[in-house]
Amino acid sequence: MDLAFTPEEQKFRQDIRAWVRENLPKEISDKVHNSLHLTREDMQRWAKILGKKGWLGYGWPKEFGGPGWNAVQKHLFEEELALAGAPRIVPFGPVMVAPVIMAFGNAEQQKRFLPGIASGEVWWSQGYSEPGSGSDLASLKTRAERKGDKYIVNGQKTWTTLGQYGDWMFNLVRTSTEGKPQTGISFLLLDMKSKGVTVRPIIMLDGGHEVNEVFFDNVEVPAENLIGEENKGWTYAKHLLSHERTNIADVNRAKRELERLKRIAKAENVYDDQRFRDEIAKLEVDIVALEMLVLRVLSAEKSGKNALDIAGLLKIKGSEIQQRYTELMMLAGGPYSVPFIKEAMAAGWQGDFPGGALGLAPLAATYFNMRKTTIYGGSNEVQRNIIAQTVLG
Amino acid sequence: MDLAFTPEEQKFRQDIRAWVRENLPKEISDKVHNSLHLTREDMQRWAKILGKKGWLGYGWPKEFGGPGWNAVQKHLFEEELALAGAPRIVPFGPVMVAPVIMAFGNAEQQKRFLPGIASGEVWWSQGYSEPGSGSDLASLKTRAERKGDKYIVNGQKTWTTLGQYGDWMFNLVRTSTEGKPQTGISFLLLDMKSKGVTVRPIIMLDGGHEVNEVFFDNVEVPAENLIGEENKGWTYAKHLLSHERTNIADVNRAKRELERLKRIAKAENVYDDQRFRDEIAKLEVDIVALEMLVLRVLSAEKSGKNALDIAGLLKIKGSEIQQRYTELMMLAGGPYSVPFIKEAMAAGWQGDFPGGALGLAPLAATYFNMRKTTIYGGSNEVQRNIIAQTVLG
C-alpha cells in the first residue's frame, strides 16, 4: 500500500503539466477558471491543439493512434488538464463513439471516421435520449427501416448536448419491435447535414443553449453506416457506458473548483466566518474522500486484483459535490449573486456589475446549470437502484 | 388569526400549573428532569394522584367521569405536566383502552373496567404486536377459539411495554382466518393473572427492561370480555389509533428537554462554542416549527374548519426531534458520555462518577433508548407511505 504515485507516474505528470502550460491558451483557461461562457470556437480550438499532439483520443490504444496510456496515466492527464483550467473534452467523439467504432466497427468505418475524431475536426453528437425515454432508455422509439442499401430514419432525439454544432451523430434506433425492447435496437452513424434532420434548441433554466431536440423526417442513412450487426446496438451502447469509469466523478475539476471557492469566500469576507468556513471544510473532506475512492478504483484497475465496481458511487458523490460547490459559490456571493446579467457571463464585458463584483456574475447560472448533474447519465435514483442491487441482490 | 391563547385558556393553564406545583412530588419530577430511572411505584403514585383529582382520564368526556376538556385544554394540560417534569401518563389504560370501552363496550364492561382505569389502580397493557407482525399488524396470528362461554387463547405478543407490571391486557386476537386478514380479528380483554400467561422480559440495548414478550398457553378468557362484536376488532383498534392526535408529537416534552439541553451545554462549556450552539439553534427552530404545526392542528380541531390531517408529519418530526435532543445531550457530554454506569442512572447513587459529571450518567442510555421512537407506533417509513398517499394518491 502506498499513497504516493511512482516516480515514473510523477514524471509523466510533470511532462503533461509542462506541455499544458505551453499549449493551453490563456484566454480559454481564464474563461474556465471563472465559469465564463465558452464558445464553439474555444472548444474546438482546444480540441484541435490536443488532436495535433495526439492526445484528444487520450484513452485510445496505440494501434488506433492513441497514446496507449494505462488508467493511472489517463487519470493524471485528466487531472493536469482540469487543474490548469482546460475546457472539458467534448466526449461524444473521442471518448464515446470512437471506442465503439474501434471495438465493433469494420476496418472501413475505422479508417473513415477515426481520423476526424482524433484531430478534433469533426464534431460528434449523441443520439440516445428521446422524449419519454428518460431513465428507461430501452423504450426508445426512433425507427430505422431498411430500404435497399439505406436506412430510413424517422423519430426524435432530445437532450442532444451541443448538437447545434454537430457534424455527425451516433444514434440508437429501433430496427425491430420483436422480443424485449433491448433486442431491436441498432447503432447507426448519421450525417447531421442529411436532408430531413432538424435541430431545435432547448433553452435551459440558466438561459443557456446547451442541449437540443433533433428531429428525423425520412432521413436516409447509407446502410454502411450501421455499426456491427443490426439489432445488436444495445450491446454496443452498454460497452460504451462501461467505458468512462473514474472520470465520471470529476474529482479533478472539483479540486480546482474547491480552490476557487476558497478564493471567492476570501474575496467576499466569509472565509474567516466560521459558520461559512465549516461548510467549505465539509466539502473539502468530501472531495478528499471522493479522490481516495477514485484512487482506489485506479489502483484496482492497475493491478487487476480486487476489481472495485462502484461507478454508481462515483457518479452520485461526484455530482453531489459539483452541485455543492456551485451552491456554496453562489451563497458566498450572498445578495450579489442575485443579479443575473447574461452579458456579464461572457468574457470581456465592459459594463458595471453591481458592487463591482463582476466575478460573481456567472455563479447563480452555474448553480442552476449544475442541477442537471444528478439527473443525466443515469439519474442518481437509478444509480441507487444499481448500488442497492450490489448490496442486497 | 391569533397566536395567543384566549384569556380563558390562559386562566385554565394557570389553574393546572398551580395544581401541578402543589401535587407533583419533587422526588419524581427530579428524576424526570434528569432522565433518571422511574420505578413502578413512581409511575403508579403519580397516576393515583391524577386519578384522585379525576385527571388521569383527562381526555374522557364528562359522562364517563372525565373533565370533558376540548383539544386546546387537553394540550395545555399535557404541556403543563410536561414542563413541570411529570412522568408521562402510561397511556394503555386511560388513553388507549378506555375510549374503546366507552365507544364499543357494553354498560356492564364500562361499569366494571372504567373506574379502575380512572383511579390508576389497575395497570393495563397492550397486546397488539407479535413477532413478525411489525408494521403489518393485520398479519397477527394469536388465536382465540370460542369454547362455550370462553375463549381459549394461544399465541404470543411482543414489545408489550411495561407488561411486567400489567394487571389486565387488551388484545387483538384472531377469531377467524376467512376473508382479508383484517376481518378475522377480535378485541379481547384478558386478565394477566390467568393461568397460561407468561411474561418474559426483553432487555433493550440501553440495558433497560421496558418491554416484554407475553405468551398465551390455552388461556381461558370469559366471553363477556369480548369488546363489541367478534371479528370487528380491527375497526375498534383503528378507532383507538385515530385517538391520540397531537400528543404524538410530544412537543411539550421537547420544549422541556431543549431547555435542559441548554443547561447541559452551558455546564459542559459548549453553549458558547458557536459550532455546537448552532446545532442547538437548529433544534430550537425545529421545535418552534413543530409547535406551530401542533397549534395549527389544535386550532383546526377547535373550530372544525379546515381539518388538518397530518398525524404522520407530527409523528415523524416529533420522533426525529426526540432523537436529536438526546443525541445532542450525549454529544454535549463529549468523552464523559462514554462511561455507562447503570447504578448512576437511578436516583440517589452515592458513587464517584468520572470527572464528577454525574448529570451526564444517563445521557447515552437515553440516546440509545430513543432509537425506538422512529420504529414504534407505525415506523417513520410507514408514516412516509401514508403521507405520500395524501399528496400523490
Place this chain on the structure above:
Amino acid sequence: MDFDFSDDQEQLRDAVRKWVDRGYDFERRRAAVKAGGFDRKTYGELAELGLTGLYVPEDHGGMGMGPVEGMVVMEELGRGIVLEPLAQALIAGAVINGYAPDAVKSEWLPKIASGEGLVVLAYQERKARYRLDVCEATAMQAGGSWKVSGTKSIVAAGDQADAYLVPAKANGKLALFLVAKGAGVSANGYTTMDGGRAAEVKFQDAAATLVTQDGLAALEHAVDVGIAATCAEGVGAIDKTMQLTAEYMNTRKQFGVTIASFQALRHRMADMKMQQELARSMSYYASLKLNAPAEERRRALARAKYQLGVAMRFIGQASVQLHGGIGVTDEYVGSHYFKKLTQLELTFGDTLHHLGEVSSRMQDTAGVFA
C-alpha cells in the same frame, strides 16, 4: 390561539388568486421577463386591487390592513411567481406609517396606495452582506435640508422607482431617509435570477427627507416586514411547486408505470410535504409576530426565515430532481419556481445568516411563546 382566516381574509385571497389565474398567466410573465423584469401596468393592476395600499391607513387612501392580510396576499403572488415587488409596497407602507413625520405620510402614503408612487427600500451595500448595521452611505444637513450620498445595490425595481427609503449615517448614527427620484439619483437596472428587476442606485448629494433618526430600528422593522412577506411568498411558491410536482409524477411514465409509483420518490415527496407544512407554520408565525416588541419580533423572524430557507431550497431542488430533464428547461414553468425559491432564500438574509441570528438570540426558554 386561532389559525382560521376570517371571511374577509378569504375574500381577499380569492380576489388575488383570481387576478393571478386570469390576469397573470405564464406567457404574460415571460413577456415581462423579456421586457426587463418589471411591468408598471401590472403593478398598476395590483394597486387597483388595493394591494399596494394594504398597510396604508384608510385615511391615507389605503386598506389599513395587517400582517395576516399581507401574508395572504403574498402567498397568492408567490403562487403565481408574480415579478412585481409588492413586498416593497408593504415595507414602504409599514415604515412610513410607523416612523415618518406626518408631512411625509401625507405626501407619500396616498401615492403608494394608488400605485402612483413606487417606493422601494434601498439598503444593501457591498460591504454589508446581510448585516443591517453596516452602512457607508452618509447624510449631511445643510440649510435645514438633507443630502444623501452613497451607493445601494440590488434595489428592487430600482430604476423604475419613484422614491427610495435609504439608510444613511447622519452624524455617525444610522438614520432613515426618503429620497425621491431626481437630481443626484442615478440607477443602473438589470434582471435578477428570478426574472425580476433590480438596480444599482447611486445617490450623489441627493435631496432627502428624514424619515427617522432611529434608522436602525426602522430598517430592522422594514427588513422584518420584508422577511414576513418573503416567507409568505415562499409558501405560495412552494404550494405551487408541490402541486406541479405531484401532477408530473402522476403523469410521467418510466418502465411502464407512473413515477409516482416508486416508493423512493414517494418518500421524497413525503419529506417535501413535511417541509411544506413546516414552512407554512413558520410563515404564520412570522406574520403573527410582526407586531411584537422588537427583540421578540427579530428573534421570531430569524427563526422563520431560517426554516423557510431550508424548506425553499429542499423543495426547489427536490422538485427539479423529481421532474428529471424537463425540470431544468426554461420552457417548463417549474424551473421558474425553482429560481424564485432560490432568490427568496437570498433575500433579506440567507439561511446561514439567519441561523446565526437564531443562535445569537437564543434564550434559556423554548418554544413559540419564548
Place this chain on the structure above:
Amino acid sequence: MDFDFSDDQEQLRDAVRKWVDRGYDFERRRAAVKAGGFDRKTYGELAELGLTGLYVPEDHGGMGMGPVEGMVVMEELGRGIVLEPLAQALIAGAVINGYAPDAVKSEWLPKIASGEGLVVLAYQERKARYRLDVCEATAMQAGGSWKVSGTKSIVAAGDQADAYLVPAKANGKLALFLVAKGAGVSANGYTTMDGGRAAEVKFQDAAATLVTQDGLAALEHAVDVGIAATCAEGVGAIDKTMQLTAEYMNTRKQFGVTIASFQALRHRMADMKMQQELARSMSYYASLKLNAPAEERRRALARAKYQLGVAMRFIGQASVQLHGGIGVTDEYVGSHYFKKLTQLELTFGDTLHHLGEVSSRMQDTAGVFA
C-alpha cells in the same frame, strides 16, 4: 499509488479473522461484558498472535510492523467488536518507540509485545473536552526523579493496566510520562457504553519516568495513532453492520415480501454503502498519512475522523432503523455494533470537534496530497 494489500498483510488479516471467528464469539463477548468489560486472558491471546507488539521493533520482541498492518488488524477486531483495547498497545508501542529514552524502551517494549505489560494512554481531563493542550496534571522533579499528580478520566482498561502514558505540565510545559501502577496510583473502574472497560485514574505524587519533554508532539502523535486505529476499527464494525443489515433485510418479511424489496429501504442501503466506501477510503488515508510530517498528519487524521464520524453515526442509526424492533434489543448482536460505533465516534475527538480541526487547518490547495 497502490491500494493492494501484500500477501503478508493478507495473511495477517486471515489470522486475526480466524481468531475472531473461532475464538471470540458473541457469547464469550457477552460474558466478558458481564464480568466487567475486560478479560486479561483474551488480551493474552491477542498478544500470542503478536498483535500487542505490532508496532514494537523486532529487537524488542515485537513485529516491527507499520500503520497498514495496524489498520488490517484493527479492521478485523472491529468486525468482531472485540472489547480489549488493542489500540492502546499500538499507541504505547508507537509512542514509546518513537519518543522514549532507550531505558524505557528496553524495559517496556518487550512487556507490551508479550502482553505482560498493559500500557494505556491516560490523557483525558474534565476541562479539556477533546483538546490536547488543556492539562491540569502536573509533574515535579525532586532528587532526580519525577512525581506526577492529577486525575485522568476514561482511561481504557485503566484499572487493569500495568502502566500509563500520562501527559502532565512540567515547568509549565506539557511533557509525557510513564507511570507504572504502584503507590500514588488509584483507579476506579467501570463499564463503557460499548460494554468495554475504562477507569478514572488518580495520580498522587506517583513515581514517573519522563518519556519526552516534547509532550504535546508526543501526545498528538499518540492520539493520531489512536485515530487511525479507531477509523480502522470503525470500518470493521461498519462492514459487519452492513452484512447483518443486508441479511436481515433479505430474511424479514412484511406484507408478504422481504423488506429488501422496498425501494425506499433499498435506497437507504445505497446511501449506507456510500458511507461505507467513503469510510474505508478515509481509513486508508488515515493510516497512509500516519508517518507524514506532523502538520500534514494532523490535517489528514482530522479529515479521516470527521468522515468516519459521519459514516459511523449514519450507518449505525440507519441499521437500527432498518432492523426495526429487533435492532433495539440487547439480545441481537446488531445493537452492540451500534453502541460500538457510537463510542468510536466519541473516541479521540468527535465529529464536530474534527470538523473544527479540518476547518482551522484548511489550506488554499485541495485534495489528498494537499
